[in-house]
Structure formats: C-alpha cells, structure tokens
Amino acid sequence: MSDAATIETPAGRCVLVRSGRRTLAISVLPDGGISLTAPHEAPPDDISAKVGKRLRWIVTQRRSFAEMNKARVPLRFESGATHRYLGRQYRLKVSTGSPTGVKLVGSYFYVTARKGTEGEVRDLLGAWFRSKAAEQFAVRLKAWAPWCREHDLPEPRLRLLRMPKRWGSAHRDGRIYLHPDLVKAPSICIDYVVAHEVCHLMHPRHDKPFFRLLDQKFPDWQAVKRRLELSDVVLS
Structure with a gap:
C-alpha cells in the first residue's frame, strides 16, 4: 500500500x-x-x-x-533454453514420459512431460516455480513473525498473486501479496521486497516513518531495489 x-x-x-x-x-x-x-x-x-x-x-x-x-530473448520452453531461479541461470532438459514433473539437479532443470510441447513444459515449470515461491517466501515471512508480535502487528500471511506493476503489496490485516516470479530474482532482492511489504504493516504509506523503519531493517534497500530493477527478471 x-x-x-x-x-x-x-x-x-x-x-x-x-x-x-x-x-x-x-x-x-x-x-x-x-x-x-x-x-x-x-x-x-x-x-x-x-x-x-x-x-x-x-x-x-x-x-x-x-x-x-x-x-532480451523471450523465454523458451524447450531443451537448451535458460531460466532463472534465485538469480542463477539453469538450462532446460526436456524429455517425454511419465510421471511428469520438474527436478532441479546441478545446473539443469529436468522436465518430464507427456508430449514435450512448449505449452506443456511452460505449465509444468510454472507450477514448479509457484511451489518454490511459496516455500521461499513463507520462510522469509516466518522470520518476521517475532518482530510483528513484538510490535502488536498481525502475523504476516502469504498470498501469491501475479501483479502487472509491482512485486508485492501489503494489507494491514497481515496479508502479504508477492508475485510468484520474484522467486527468479536473487535472494537478496526477495529479502528486500519482503522487508518492504512487512514494514507497510506498521506504516501503510510511503512516508517518513516508513522509510526510517526500512532504513533500519534493511539498510542497503536502495541499492538492492536498483539491482532488482536492472535484472532480467521482469513483471508479467
């Protein structure tokens, strides 16, 4: 907000x-x-x-x-294409078979699909990213829970939401909305977005108290924000 x-x-x-x-x-x-x-x-x-x-x-x-x-090359969903996870690049290796799924091993995403079409691979990889986003974001929000309790704030509750213009959004009832594609960005960028939104639980507006709190809880936020803006991880 x-x-x-x-x-x-x-x-x-x-x-x-x-x-x-x-x-x-x-x-x-x-x-x-x-x-x-x-x-x-x-x-x-x-x-x-x-x-x-x-x-x-x-x-x-x-x-x-x-x-x-x-x-920027549009994302492809075939063997040899590259995709990011936590800021690192990984190559796709697509095969057909059953059961279908995605495994991250070494520097490769191994995707098993029934027919191996780009649409099928896109859906499988998208589901994998969404699952990992839920895991990564939940761990970070849980780390903020003691601070929220200490300041009589609602415990942050994760919601995944694709937003066209922002990586995150906060509501005073504790709901923290985060874009699932944020999991493709470097870990420190995820930390920044989470910190930004949790600080909004105390200060909903971008006012002086908010930025004072953000400076205190995440001193390098401006540099990390710029790093996220310049990365090839884009809102979609």
Missing part, C-alpha cells in the same frame, strides 16, 4: 512518492516510466523543474533500457 500520486513533468507523467528524504530521487524504470521520491514539503513546480534539469540523463537512461529490452 502506498500514497503514490502522479505529476506532470518535462519528462512526461511520473509516479510521485512523498517521503522523509531531504532531496529528490529520480529513478528511470525498465519500461521507461519514472518514479520520483520527494520530500513532503517539496512544491510540485520545484519537483517538475528539477526533473527538467535532468532531462538529458533521463533520455539516456530510457535509451539504455530500450536497448536492453530489445536484446
């Missing part, structure tokens, strides 16, 4: 989040969008003017991401 708004700037419409920081932070996202984090008291006109001063840099970043996106 957040108090994000939008603002018109020389770079177009941007997402604006108010926080306790003292200066304006400008982030260009892989899809070309722009996220701004500004002090609570910063006037919109001042924010827009500062974005305008960084326009050349923003254009360069957008071009860089555009080139990266062109270079």
Whole structure:
C-alpha cells in the first residue's frame, strides 16, 4: 500500500512518492516510466523543474533500457533454453514420459512431460516455480513473525498473486501479496521486497516513518531495489 500520486513533468507523467528524504530521487524504470521520491514539503513546480534539469540523463537512461529490452530473448520452453531461479541461470532438459514433473539437479532443470510441447513444459515449470515461491517466501515471512508480535502487528500471511506493476503489496490485516516470479530474482532482492511489504504493516504509506523503519531493517534497500530493477527478471 502506498500514497503514490502522479505529476506532470518535462519528462512526461511520473509516479510521485512523498517521503522523509531531504532531496529528490529520480529513478528511470525498465519500461521507461519514472518514479520520483520527494520530500513532503517539496512544491510540485520545484519537483517538475528539477526533473527538467535532468532531462538529458533521463533520455539516456530510457535509451539504455530500450536497448536492453530489445536484446532480451523471450523465454523458451524447450531443451537448451535458460531460466532463472534465485538469480542463477539453469538450462532446460526436456524429455517425454511419465510421471511428469520438474527436478532441479546441478545446473539443469529436468522436465518430464507427456508430449514435450512448449505449452506443456511452460505449465509444468510454472507450477514448479509457484511451489518454490511459496516455500521461499513463507520462510522469509516466518522470520518476521517475532518482530510483528513484538510490535502488536498481525502475523504476516502469504498470498501469491501475479501483479502487472509491482512485486508485492501489503494489507494491514497481515496479508502479504508477492508475485510468484520474484522467486527468479536473487535472494537478496526477495529479502528486500519482503522487508518492504512487512514494514507497510506498521506504516501503510510511503512516508517518513516508513522509510526510517526500512532504513533500519534493511539498510542497503536502495541499492538492492536498483539491482532488482536492472535484472532480467521482469513483471508479467
């Protein structure tokens, strides 16, 4: 949950989040969008003017991401294709037979399918990732349970949900929604998203208390957030 708004700037419409920081932070996202984090008291006109001063840099970043996106090869679901799990790349080895399933051994995903079609392999691998996501995320949320009890917060409860624009979302009743594809990202990126959402149980908005808490519980969050944004693990 957040108090994000939008603002018109020389770079177009941007997402604006108010926080306790003292200066304006400008982030260009892989899809070309722009996220701004500004002090609570910063006037919109001042924010827009500062974005305008960084326009050349923003254009360069957008071009860089555009080139990266062109270079991205669509995921394939056949022998020899590569897929990520916890940040590492693994190759697929597809065979036909029964029972069907997926095994991760060494540097390979061994997928056994009835007919071996790409659609069948996609479904089998997707189910495997979803299962592993539930395991990985649950362990992390469980580690936060004592802290939540200590602060009279509801114990975090995992929900897997494919969200087109975000990796996670939190509700004050303790529900933490996480995108199953997040399990493909490096472990530290998962840790960051979980920490971010759990901190929202105490502070629902992206305000000064929230960022103060996030700084305390996950000091390197900005660098890790950037690493996730620059990774080839994308929202879908």
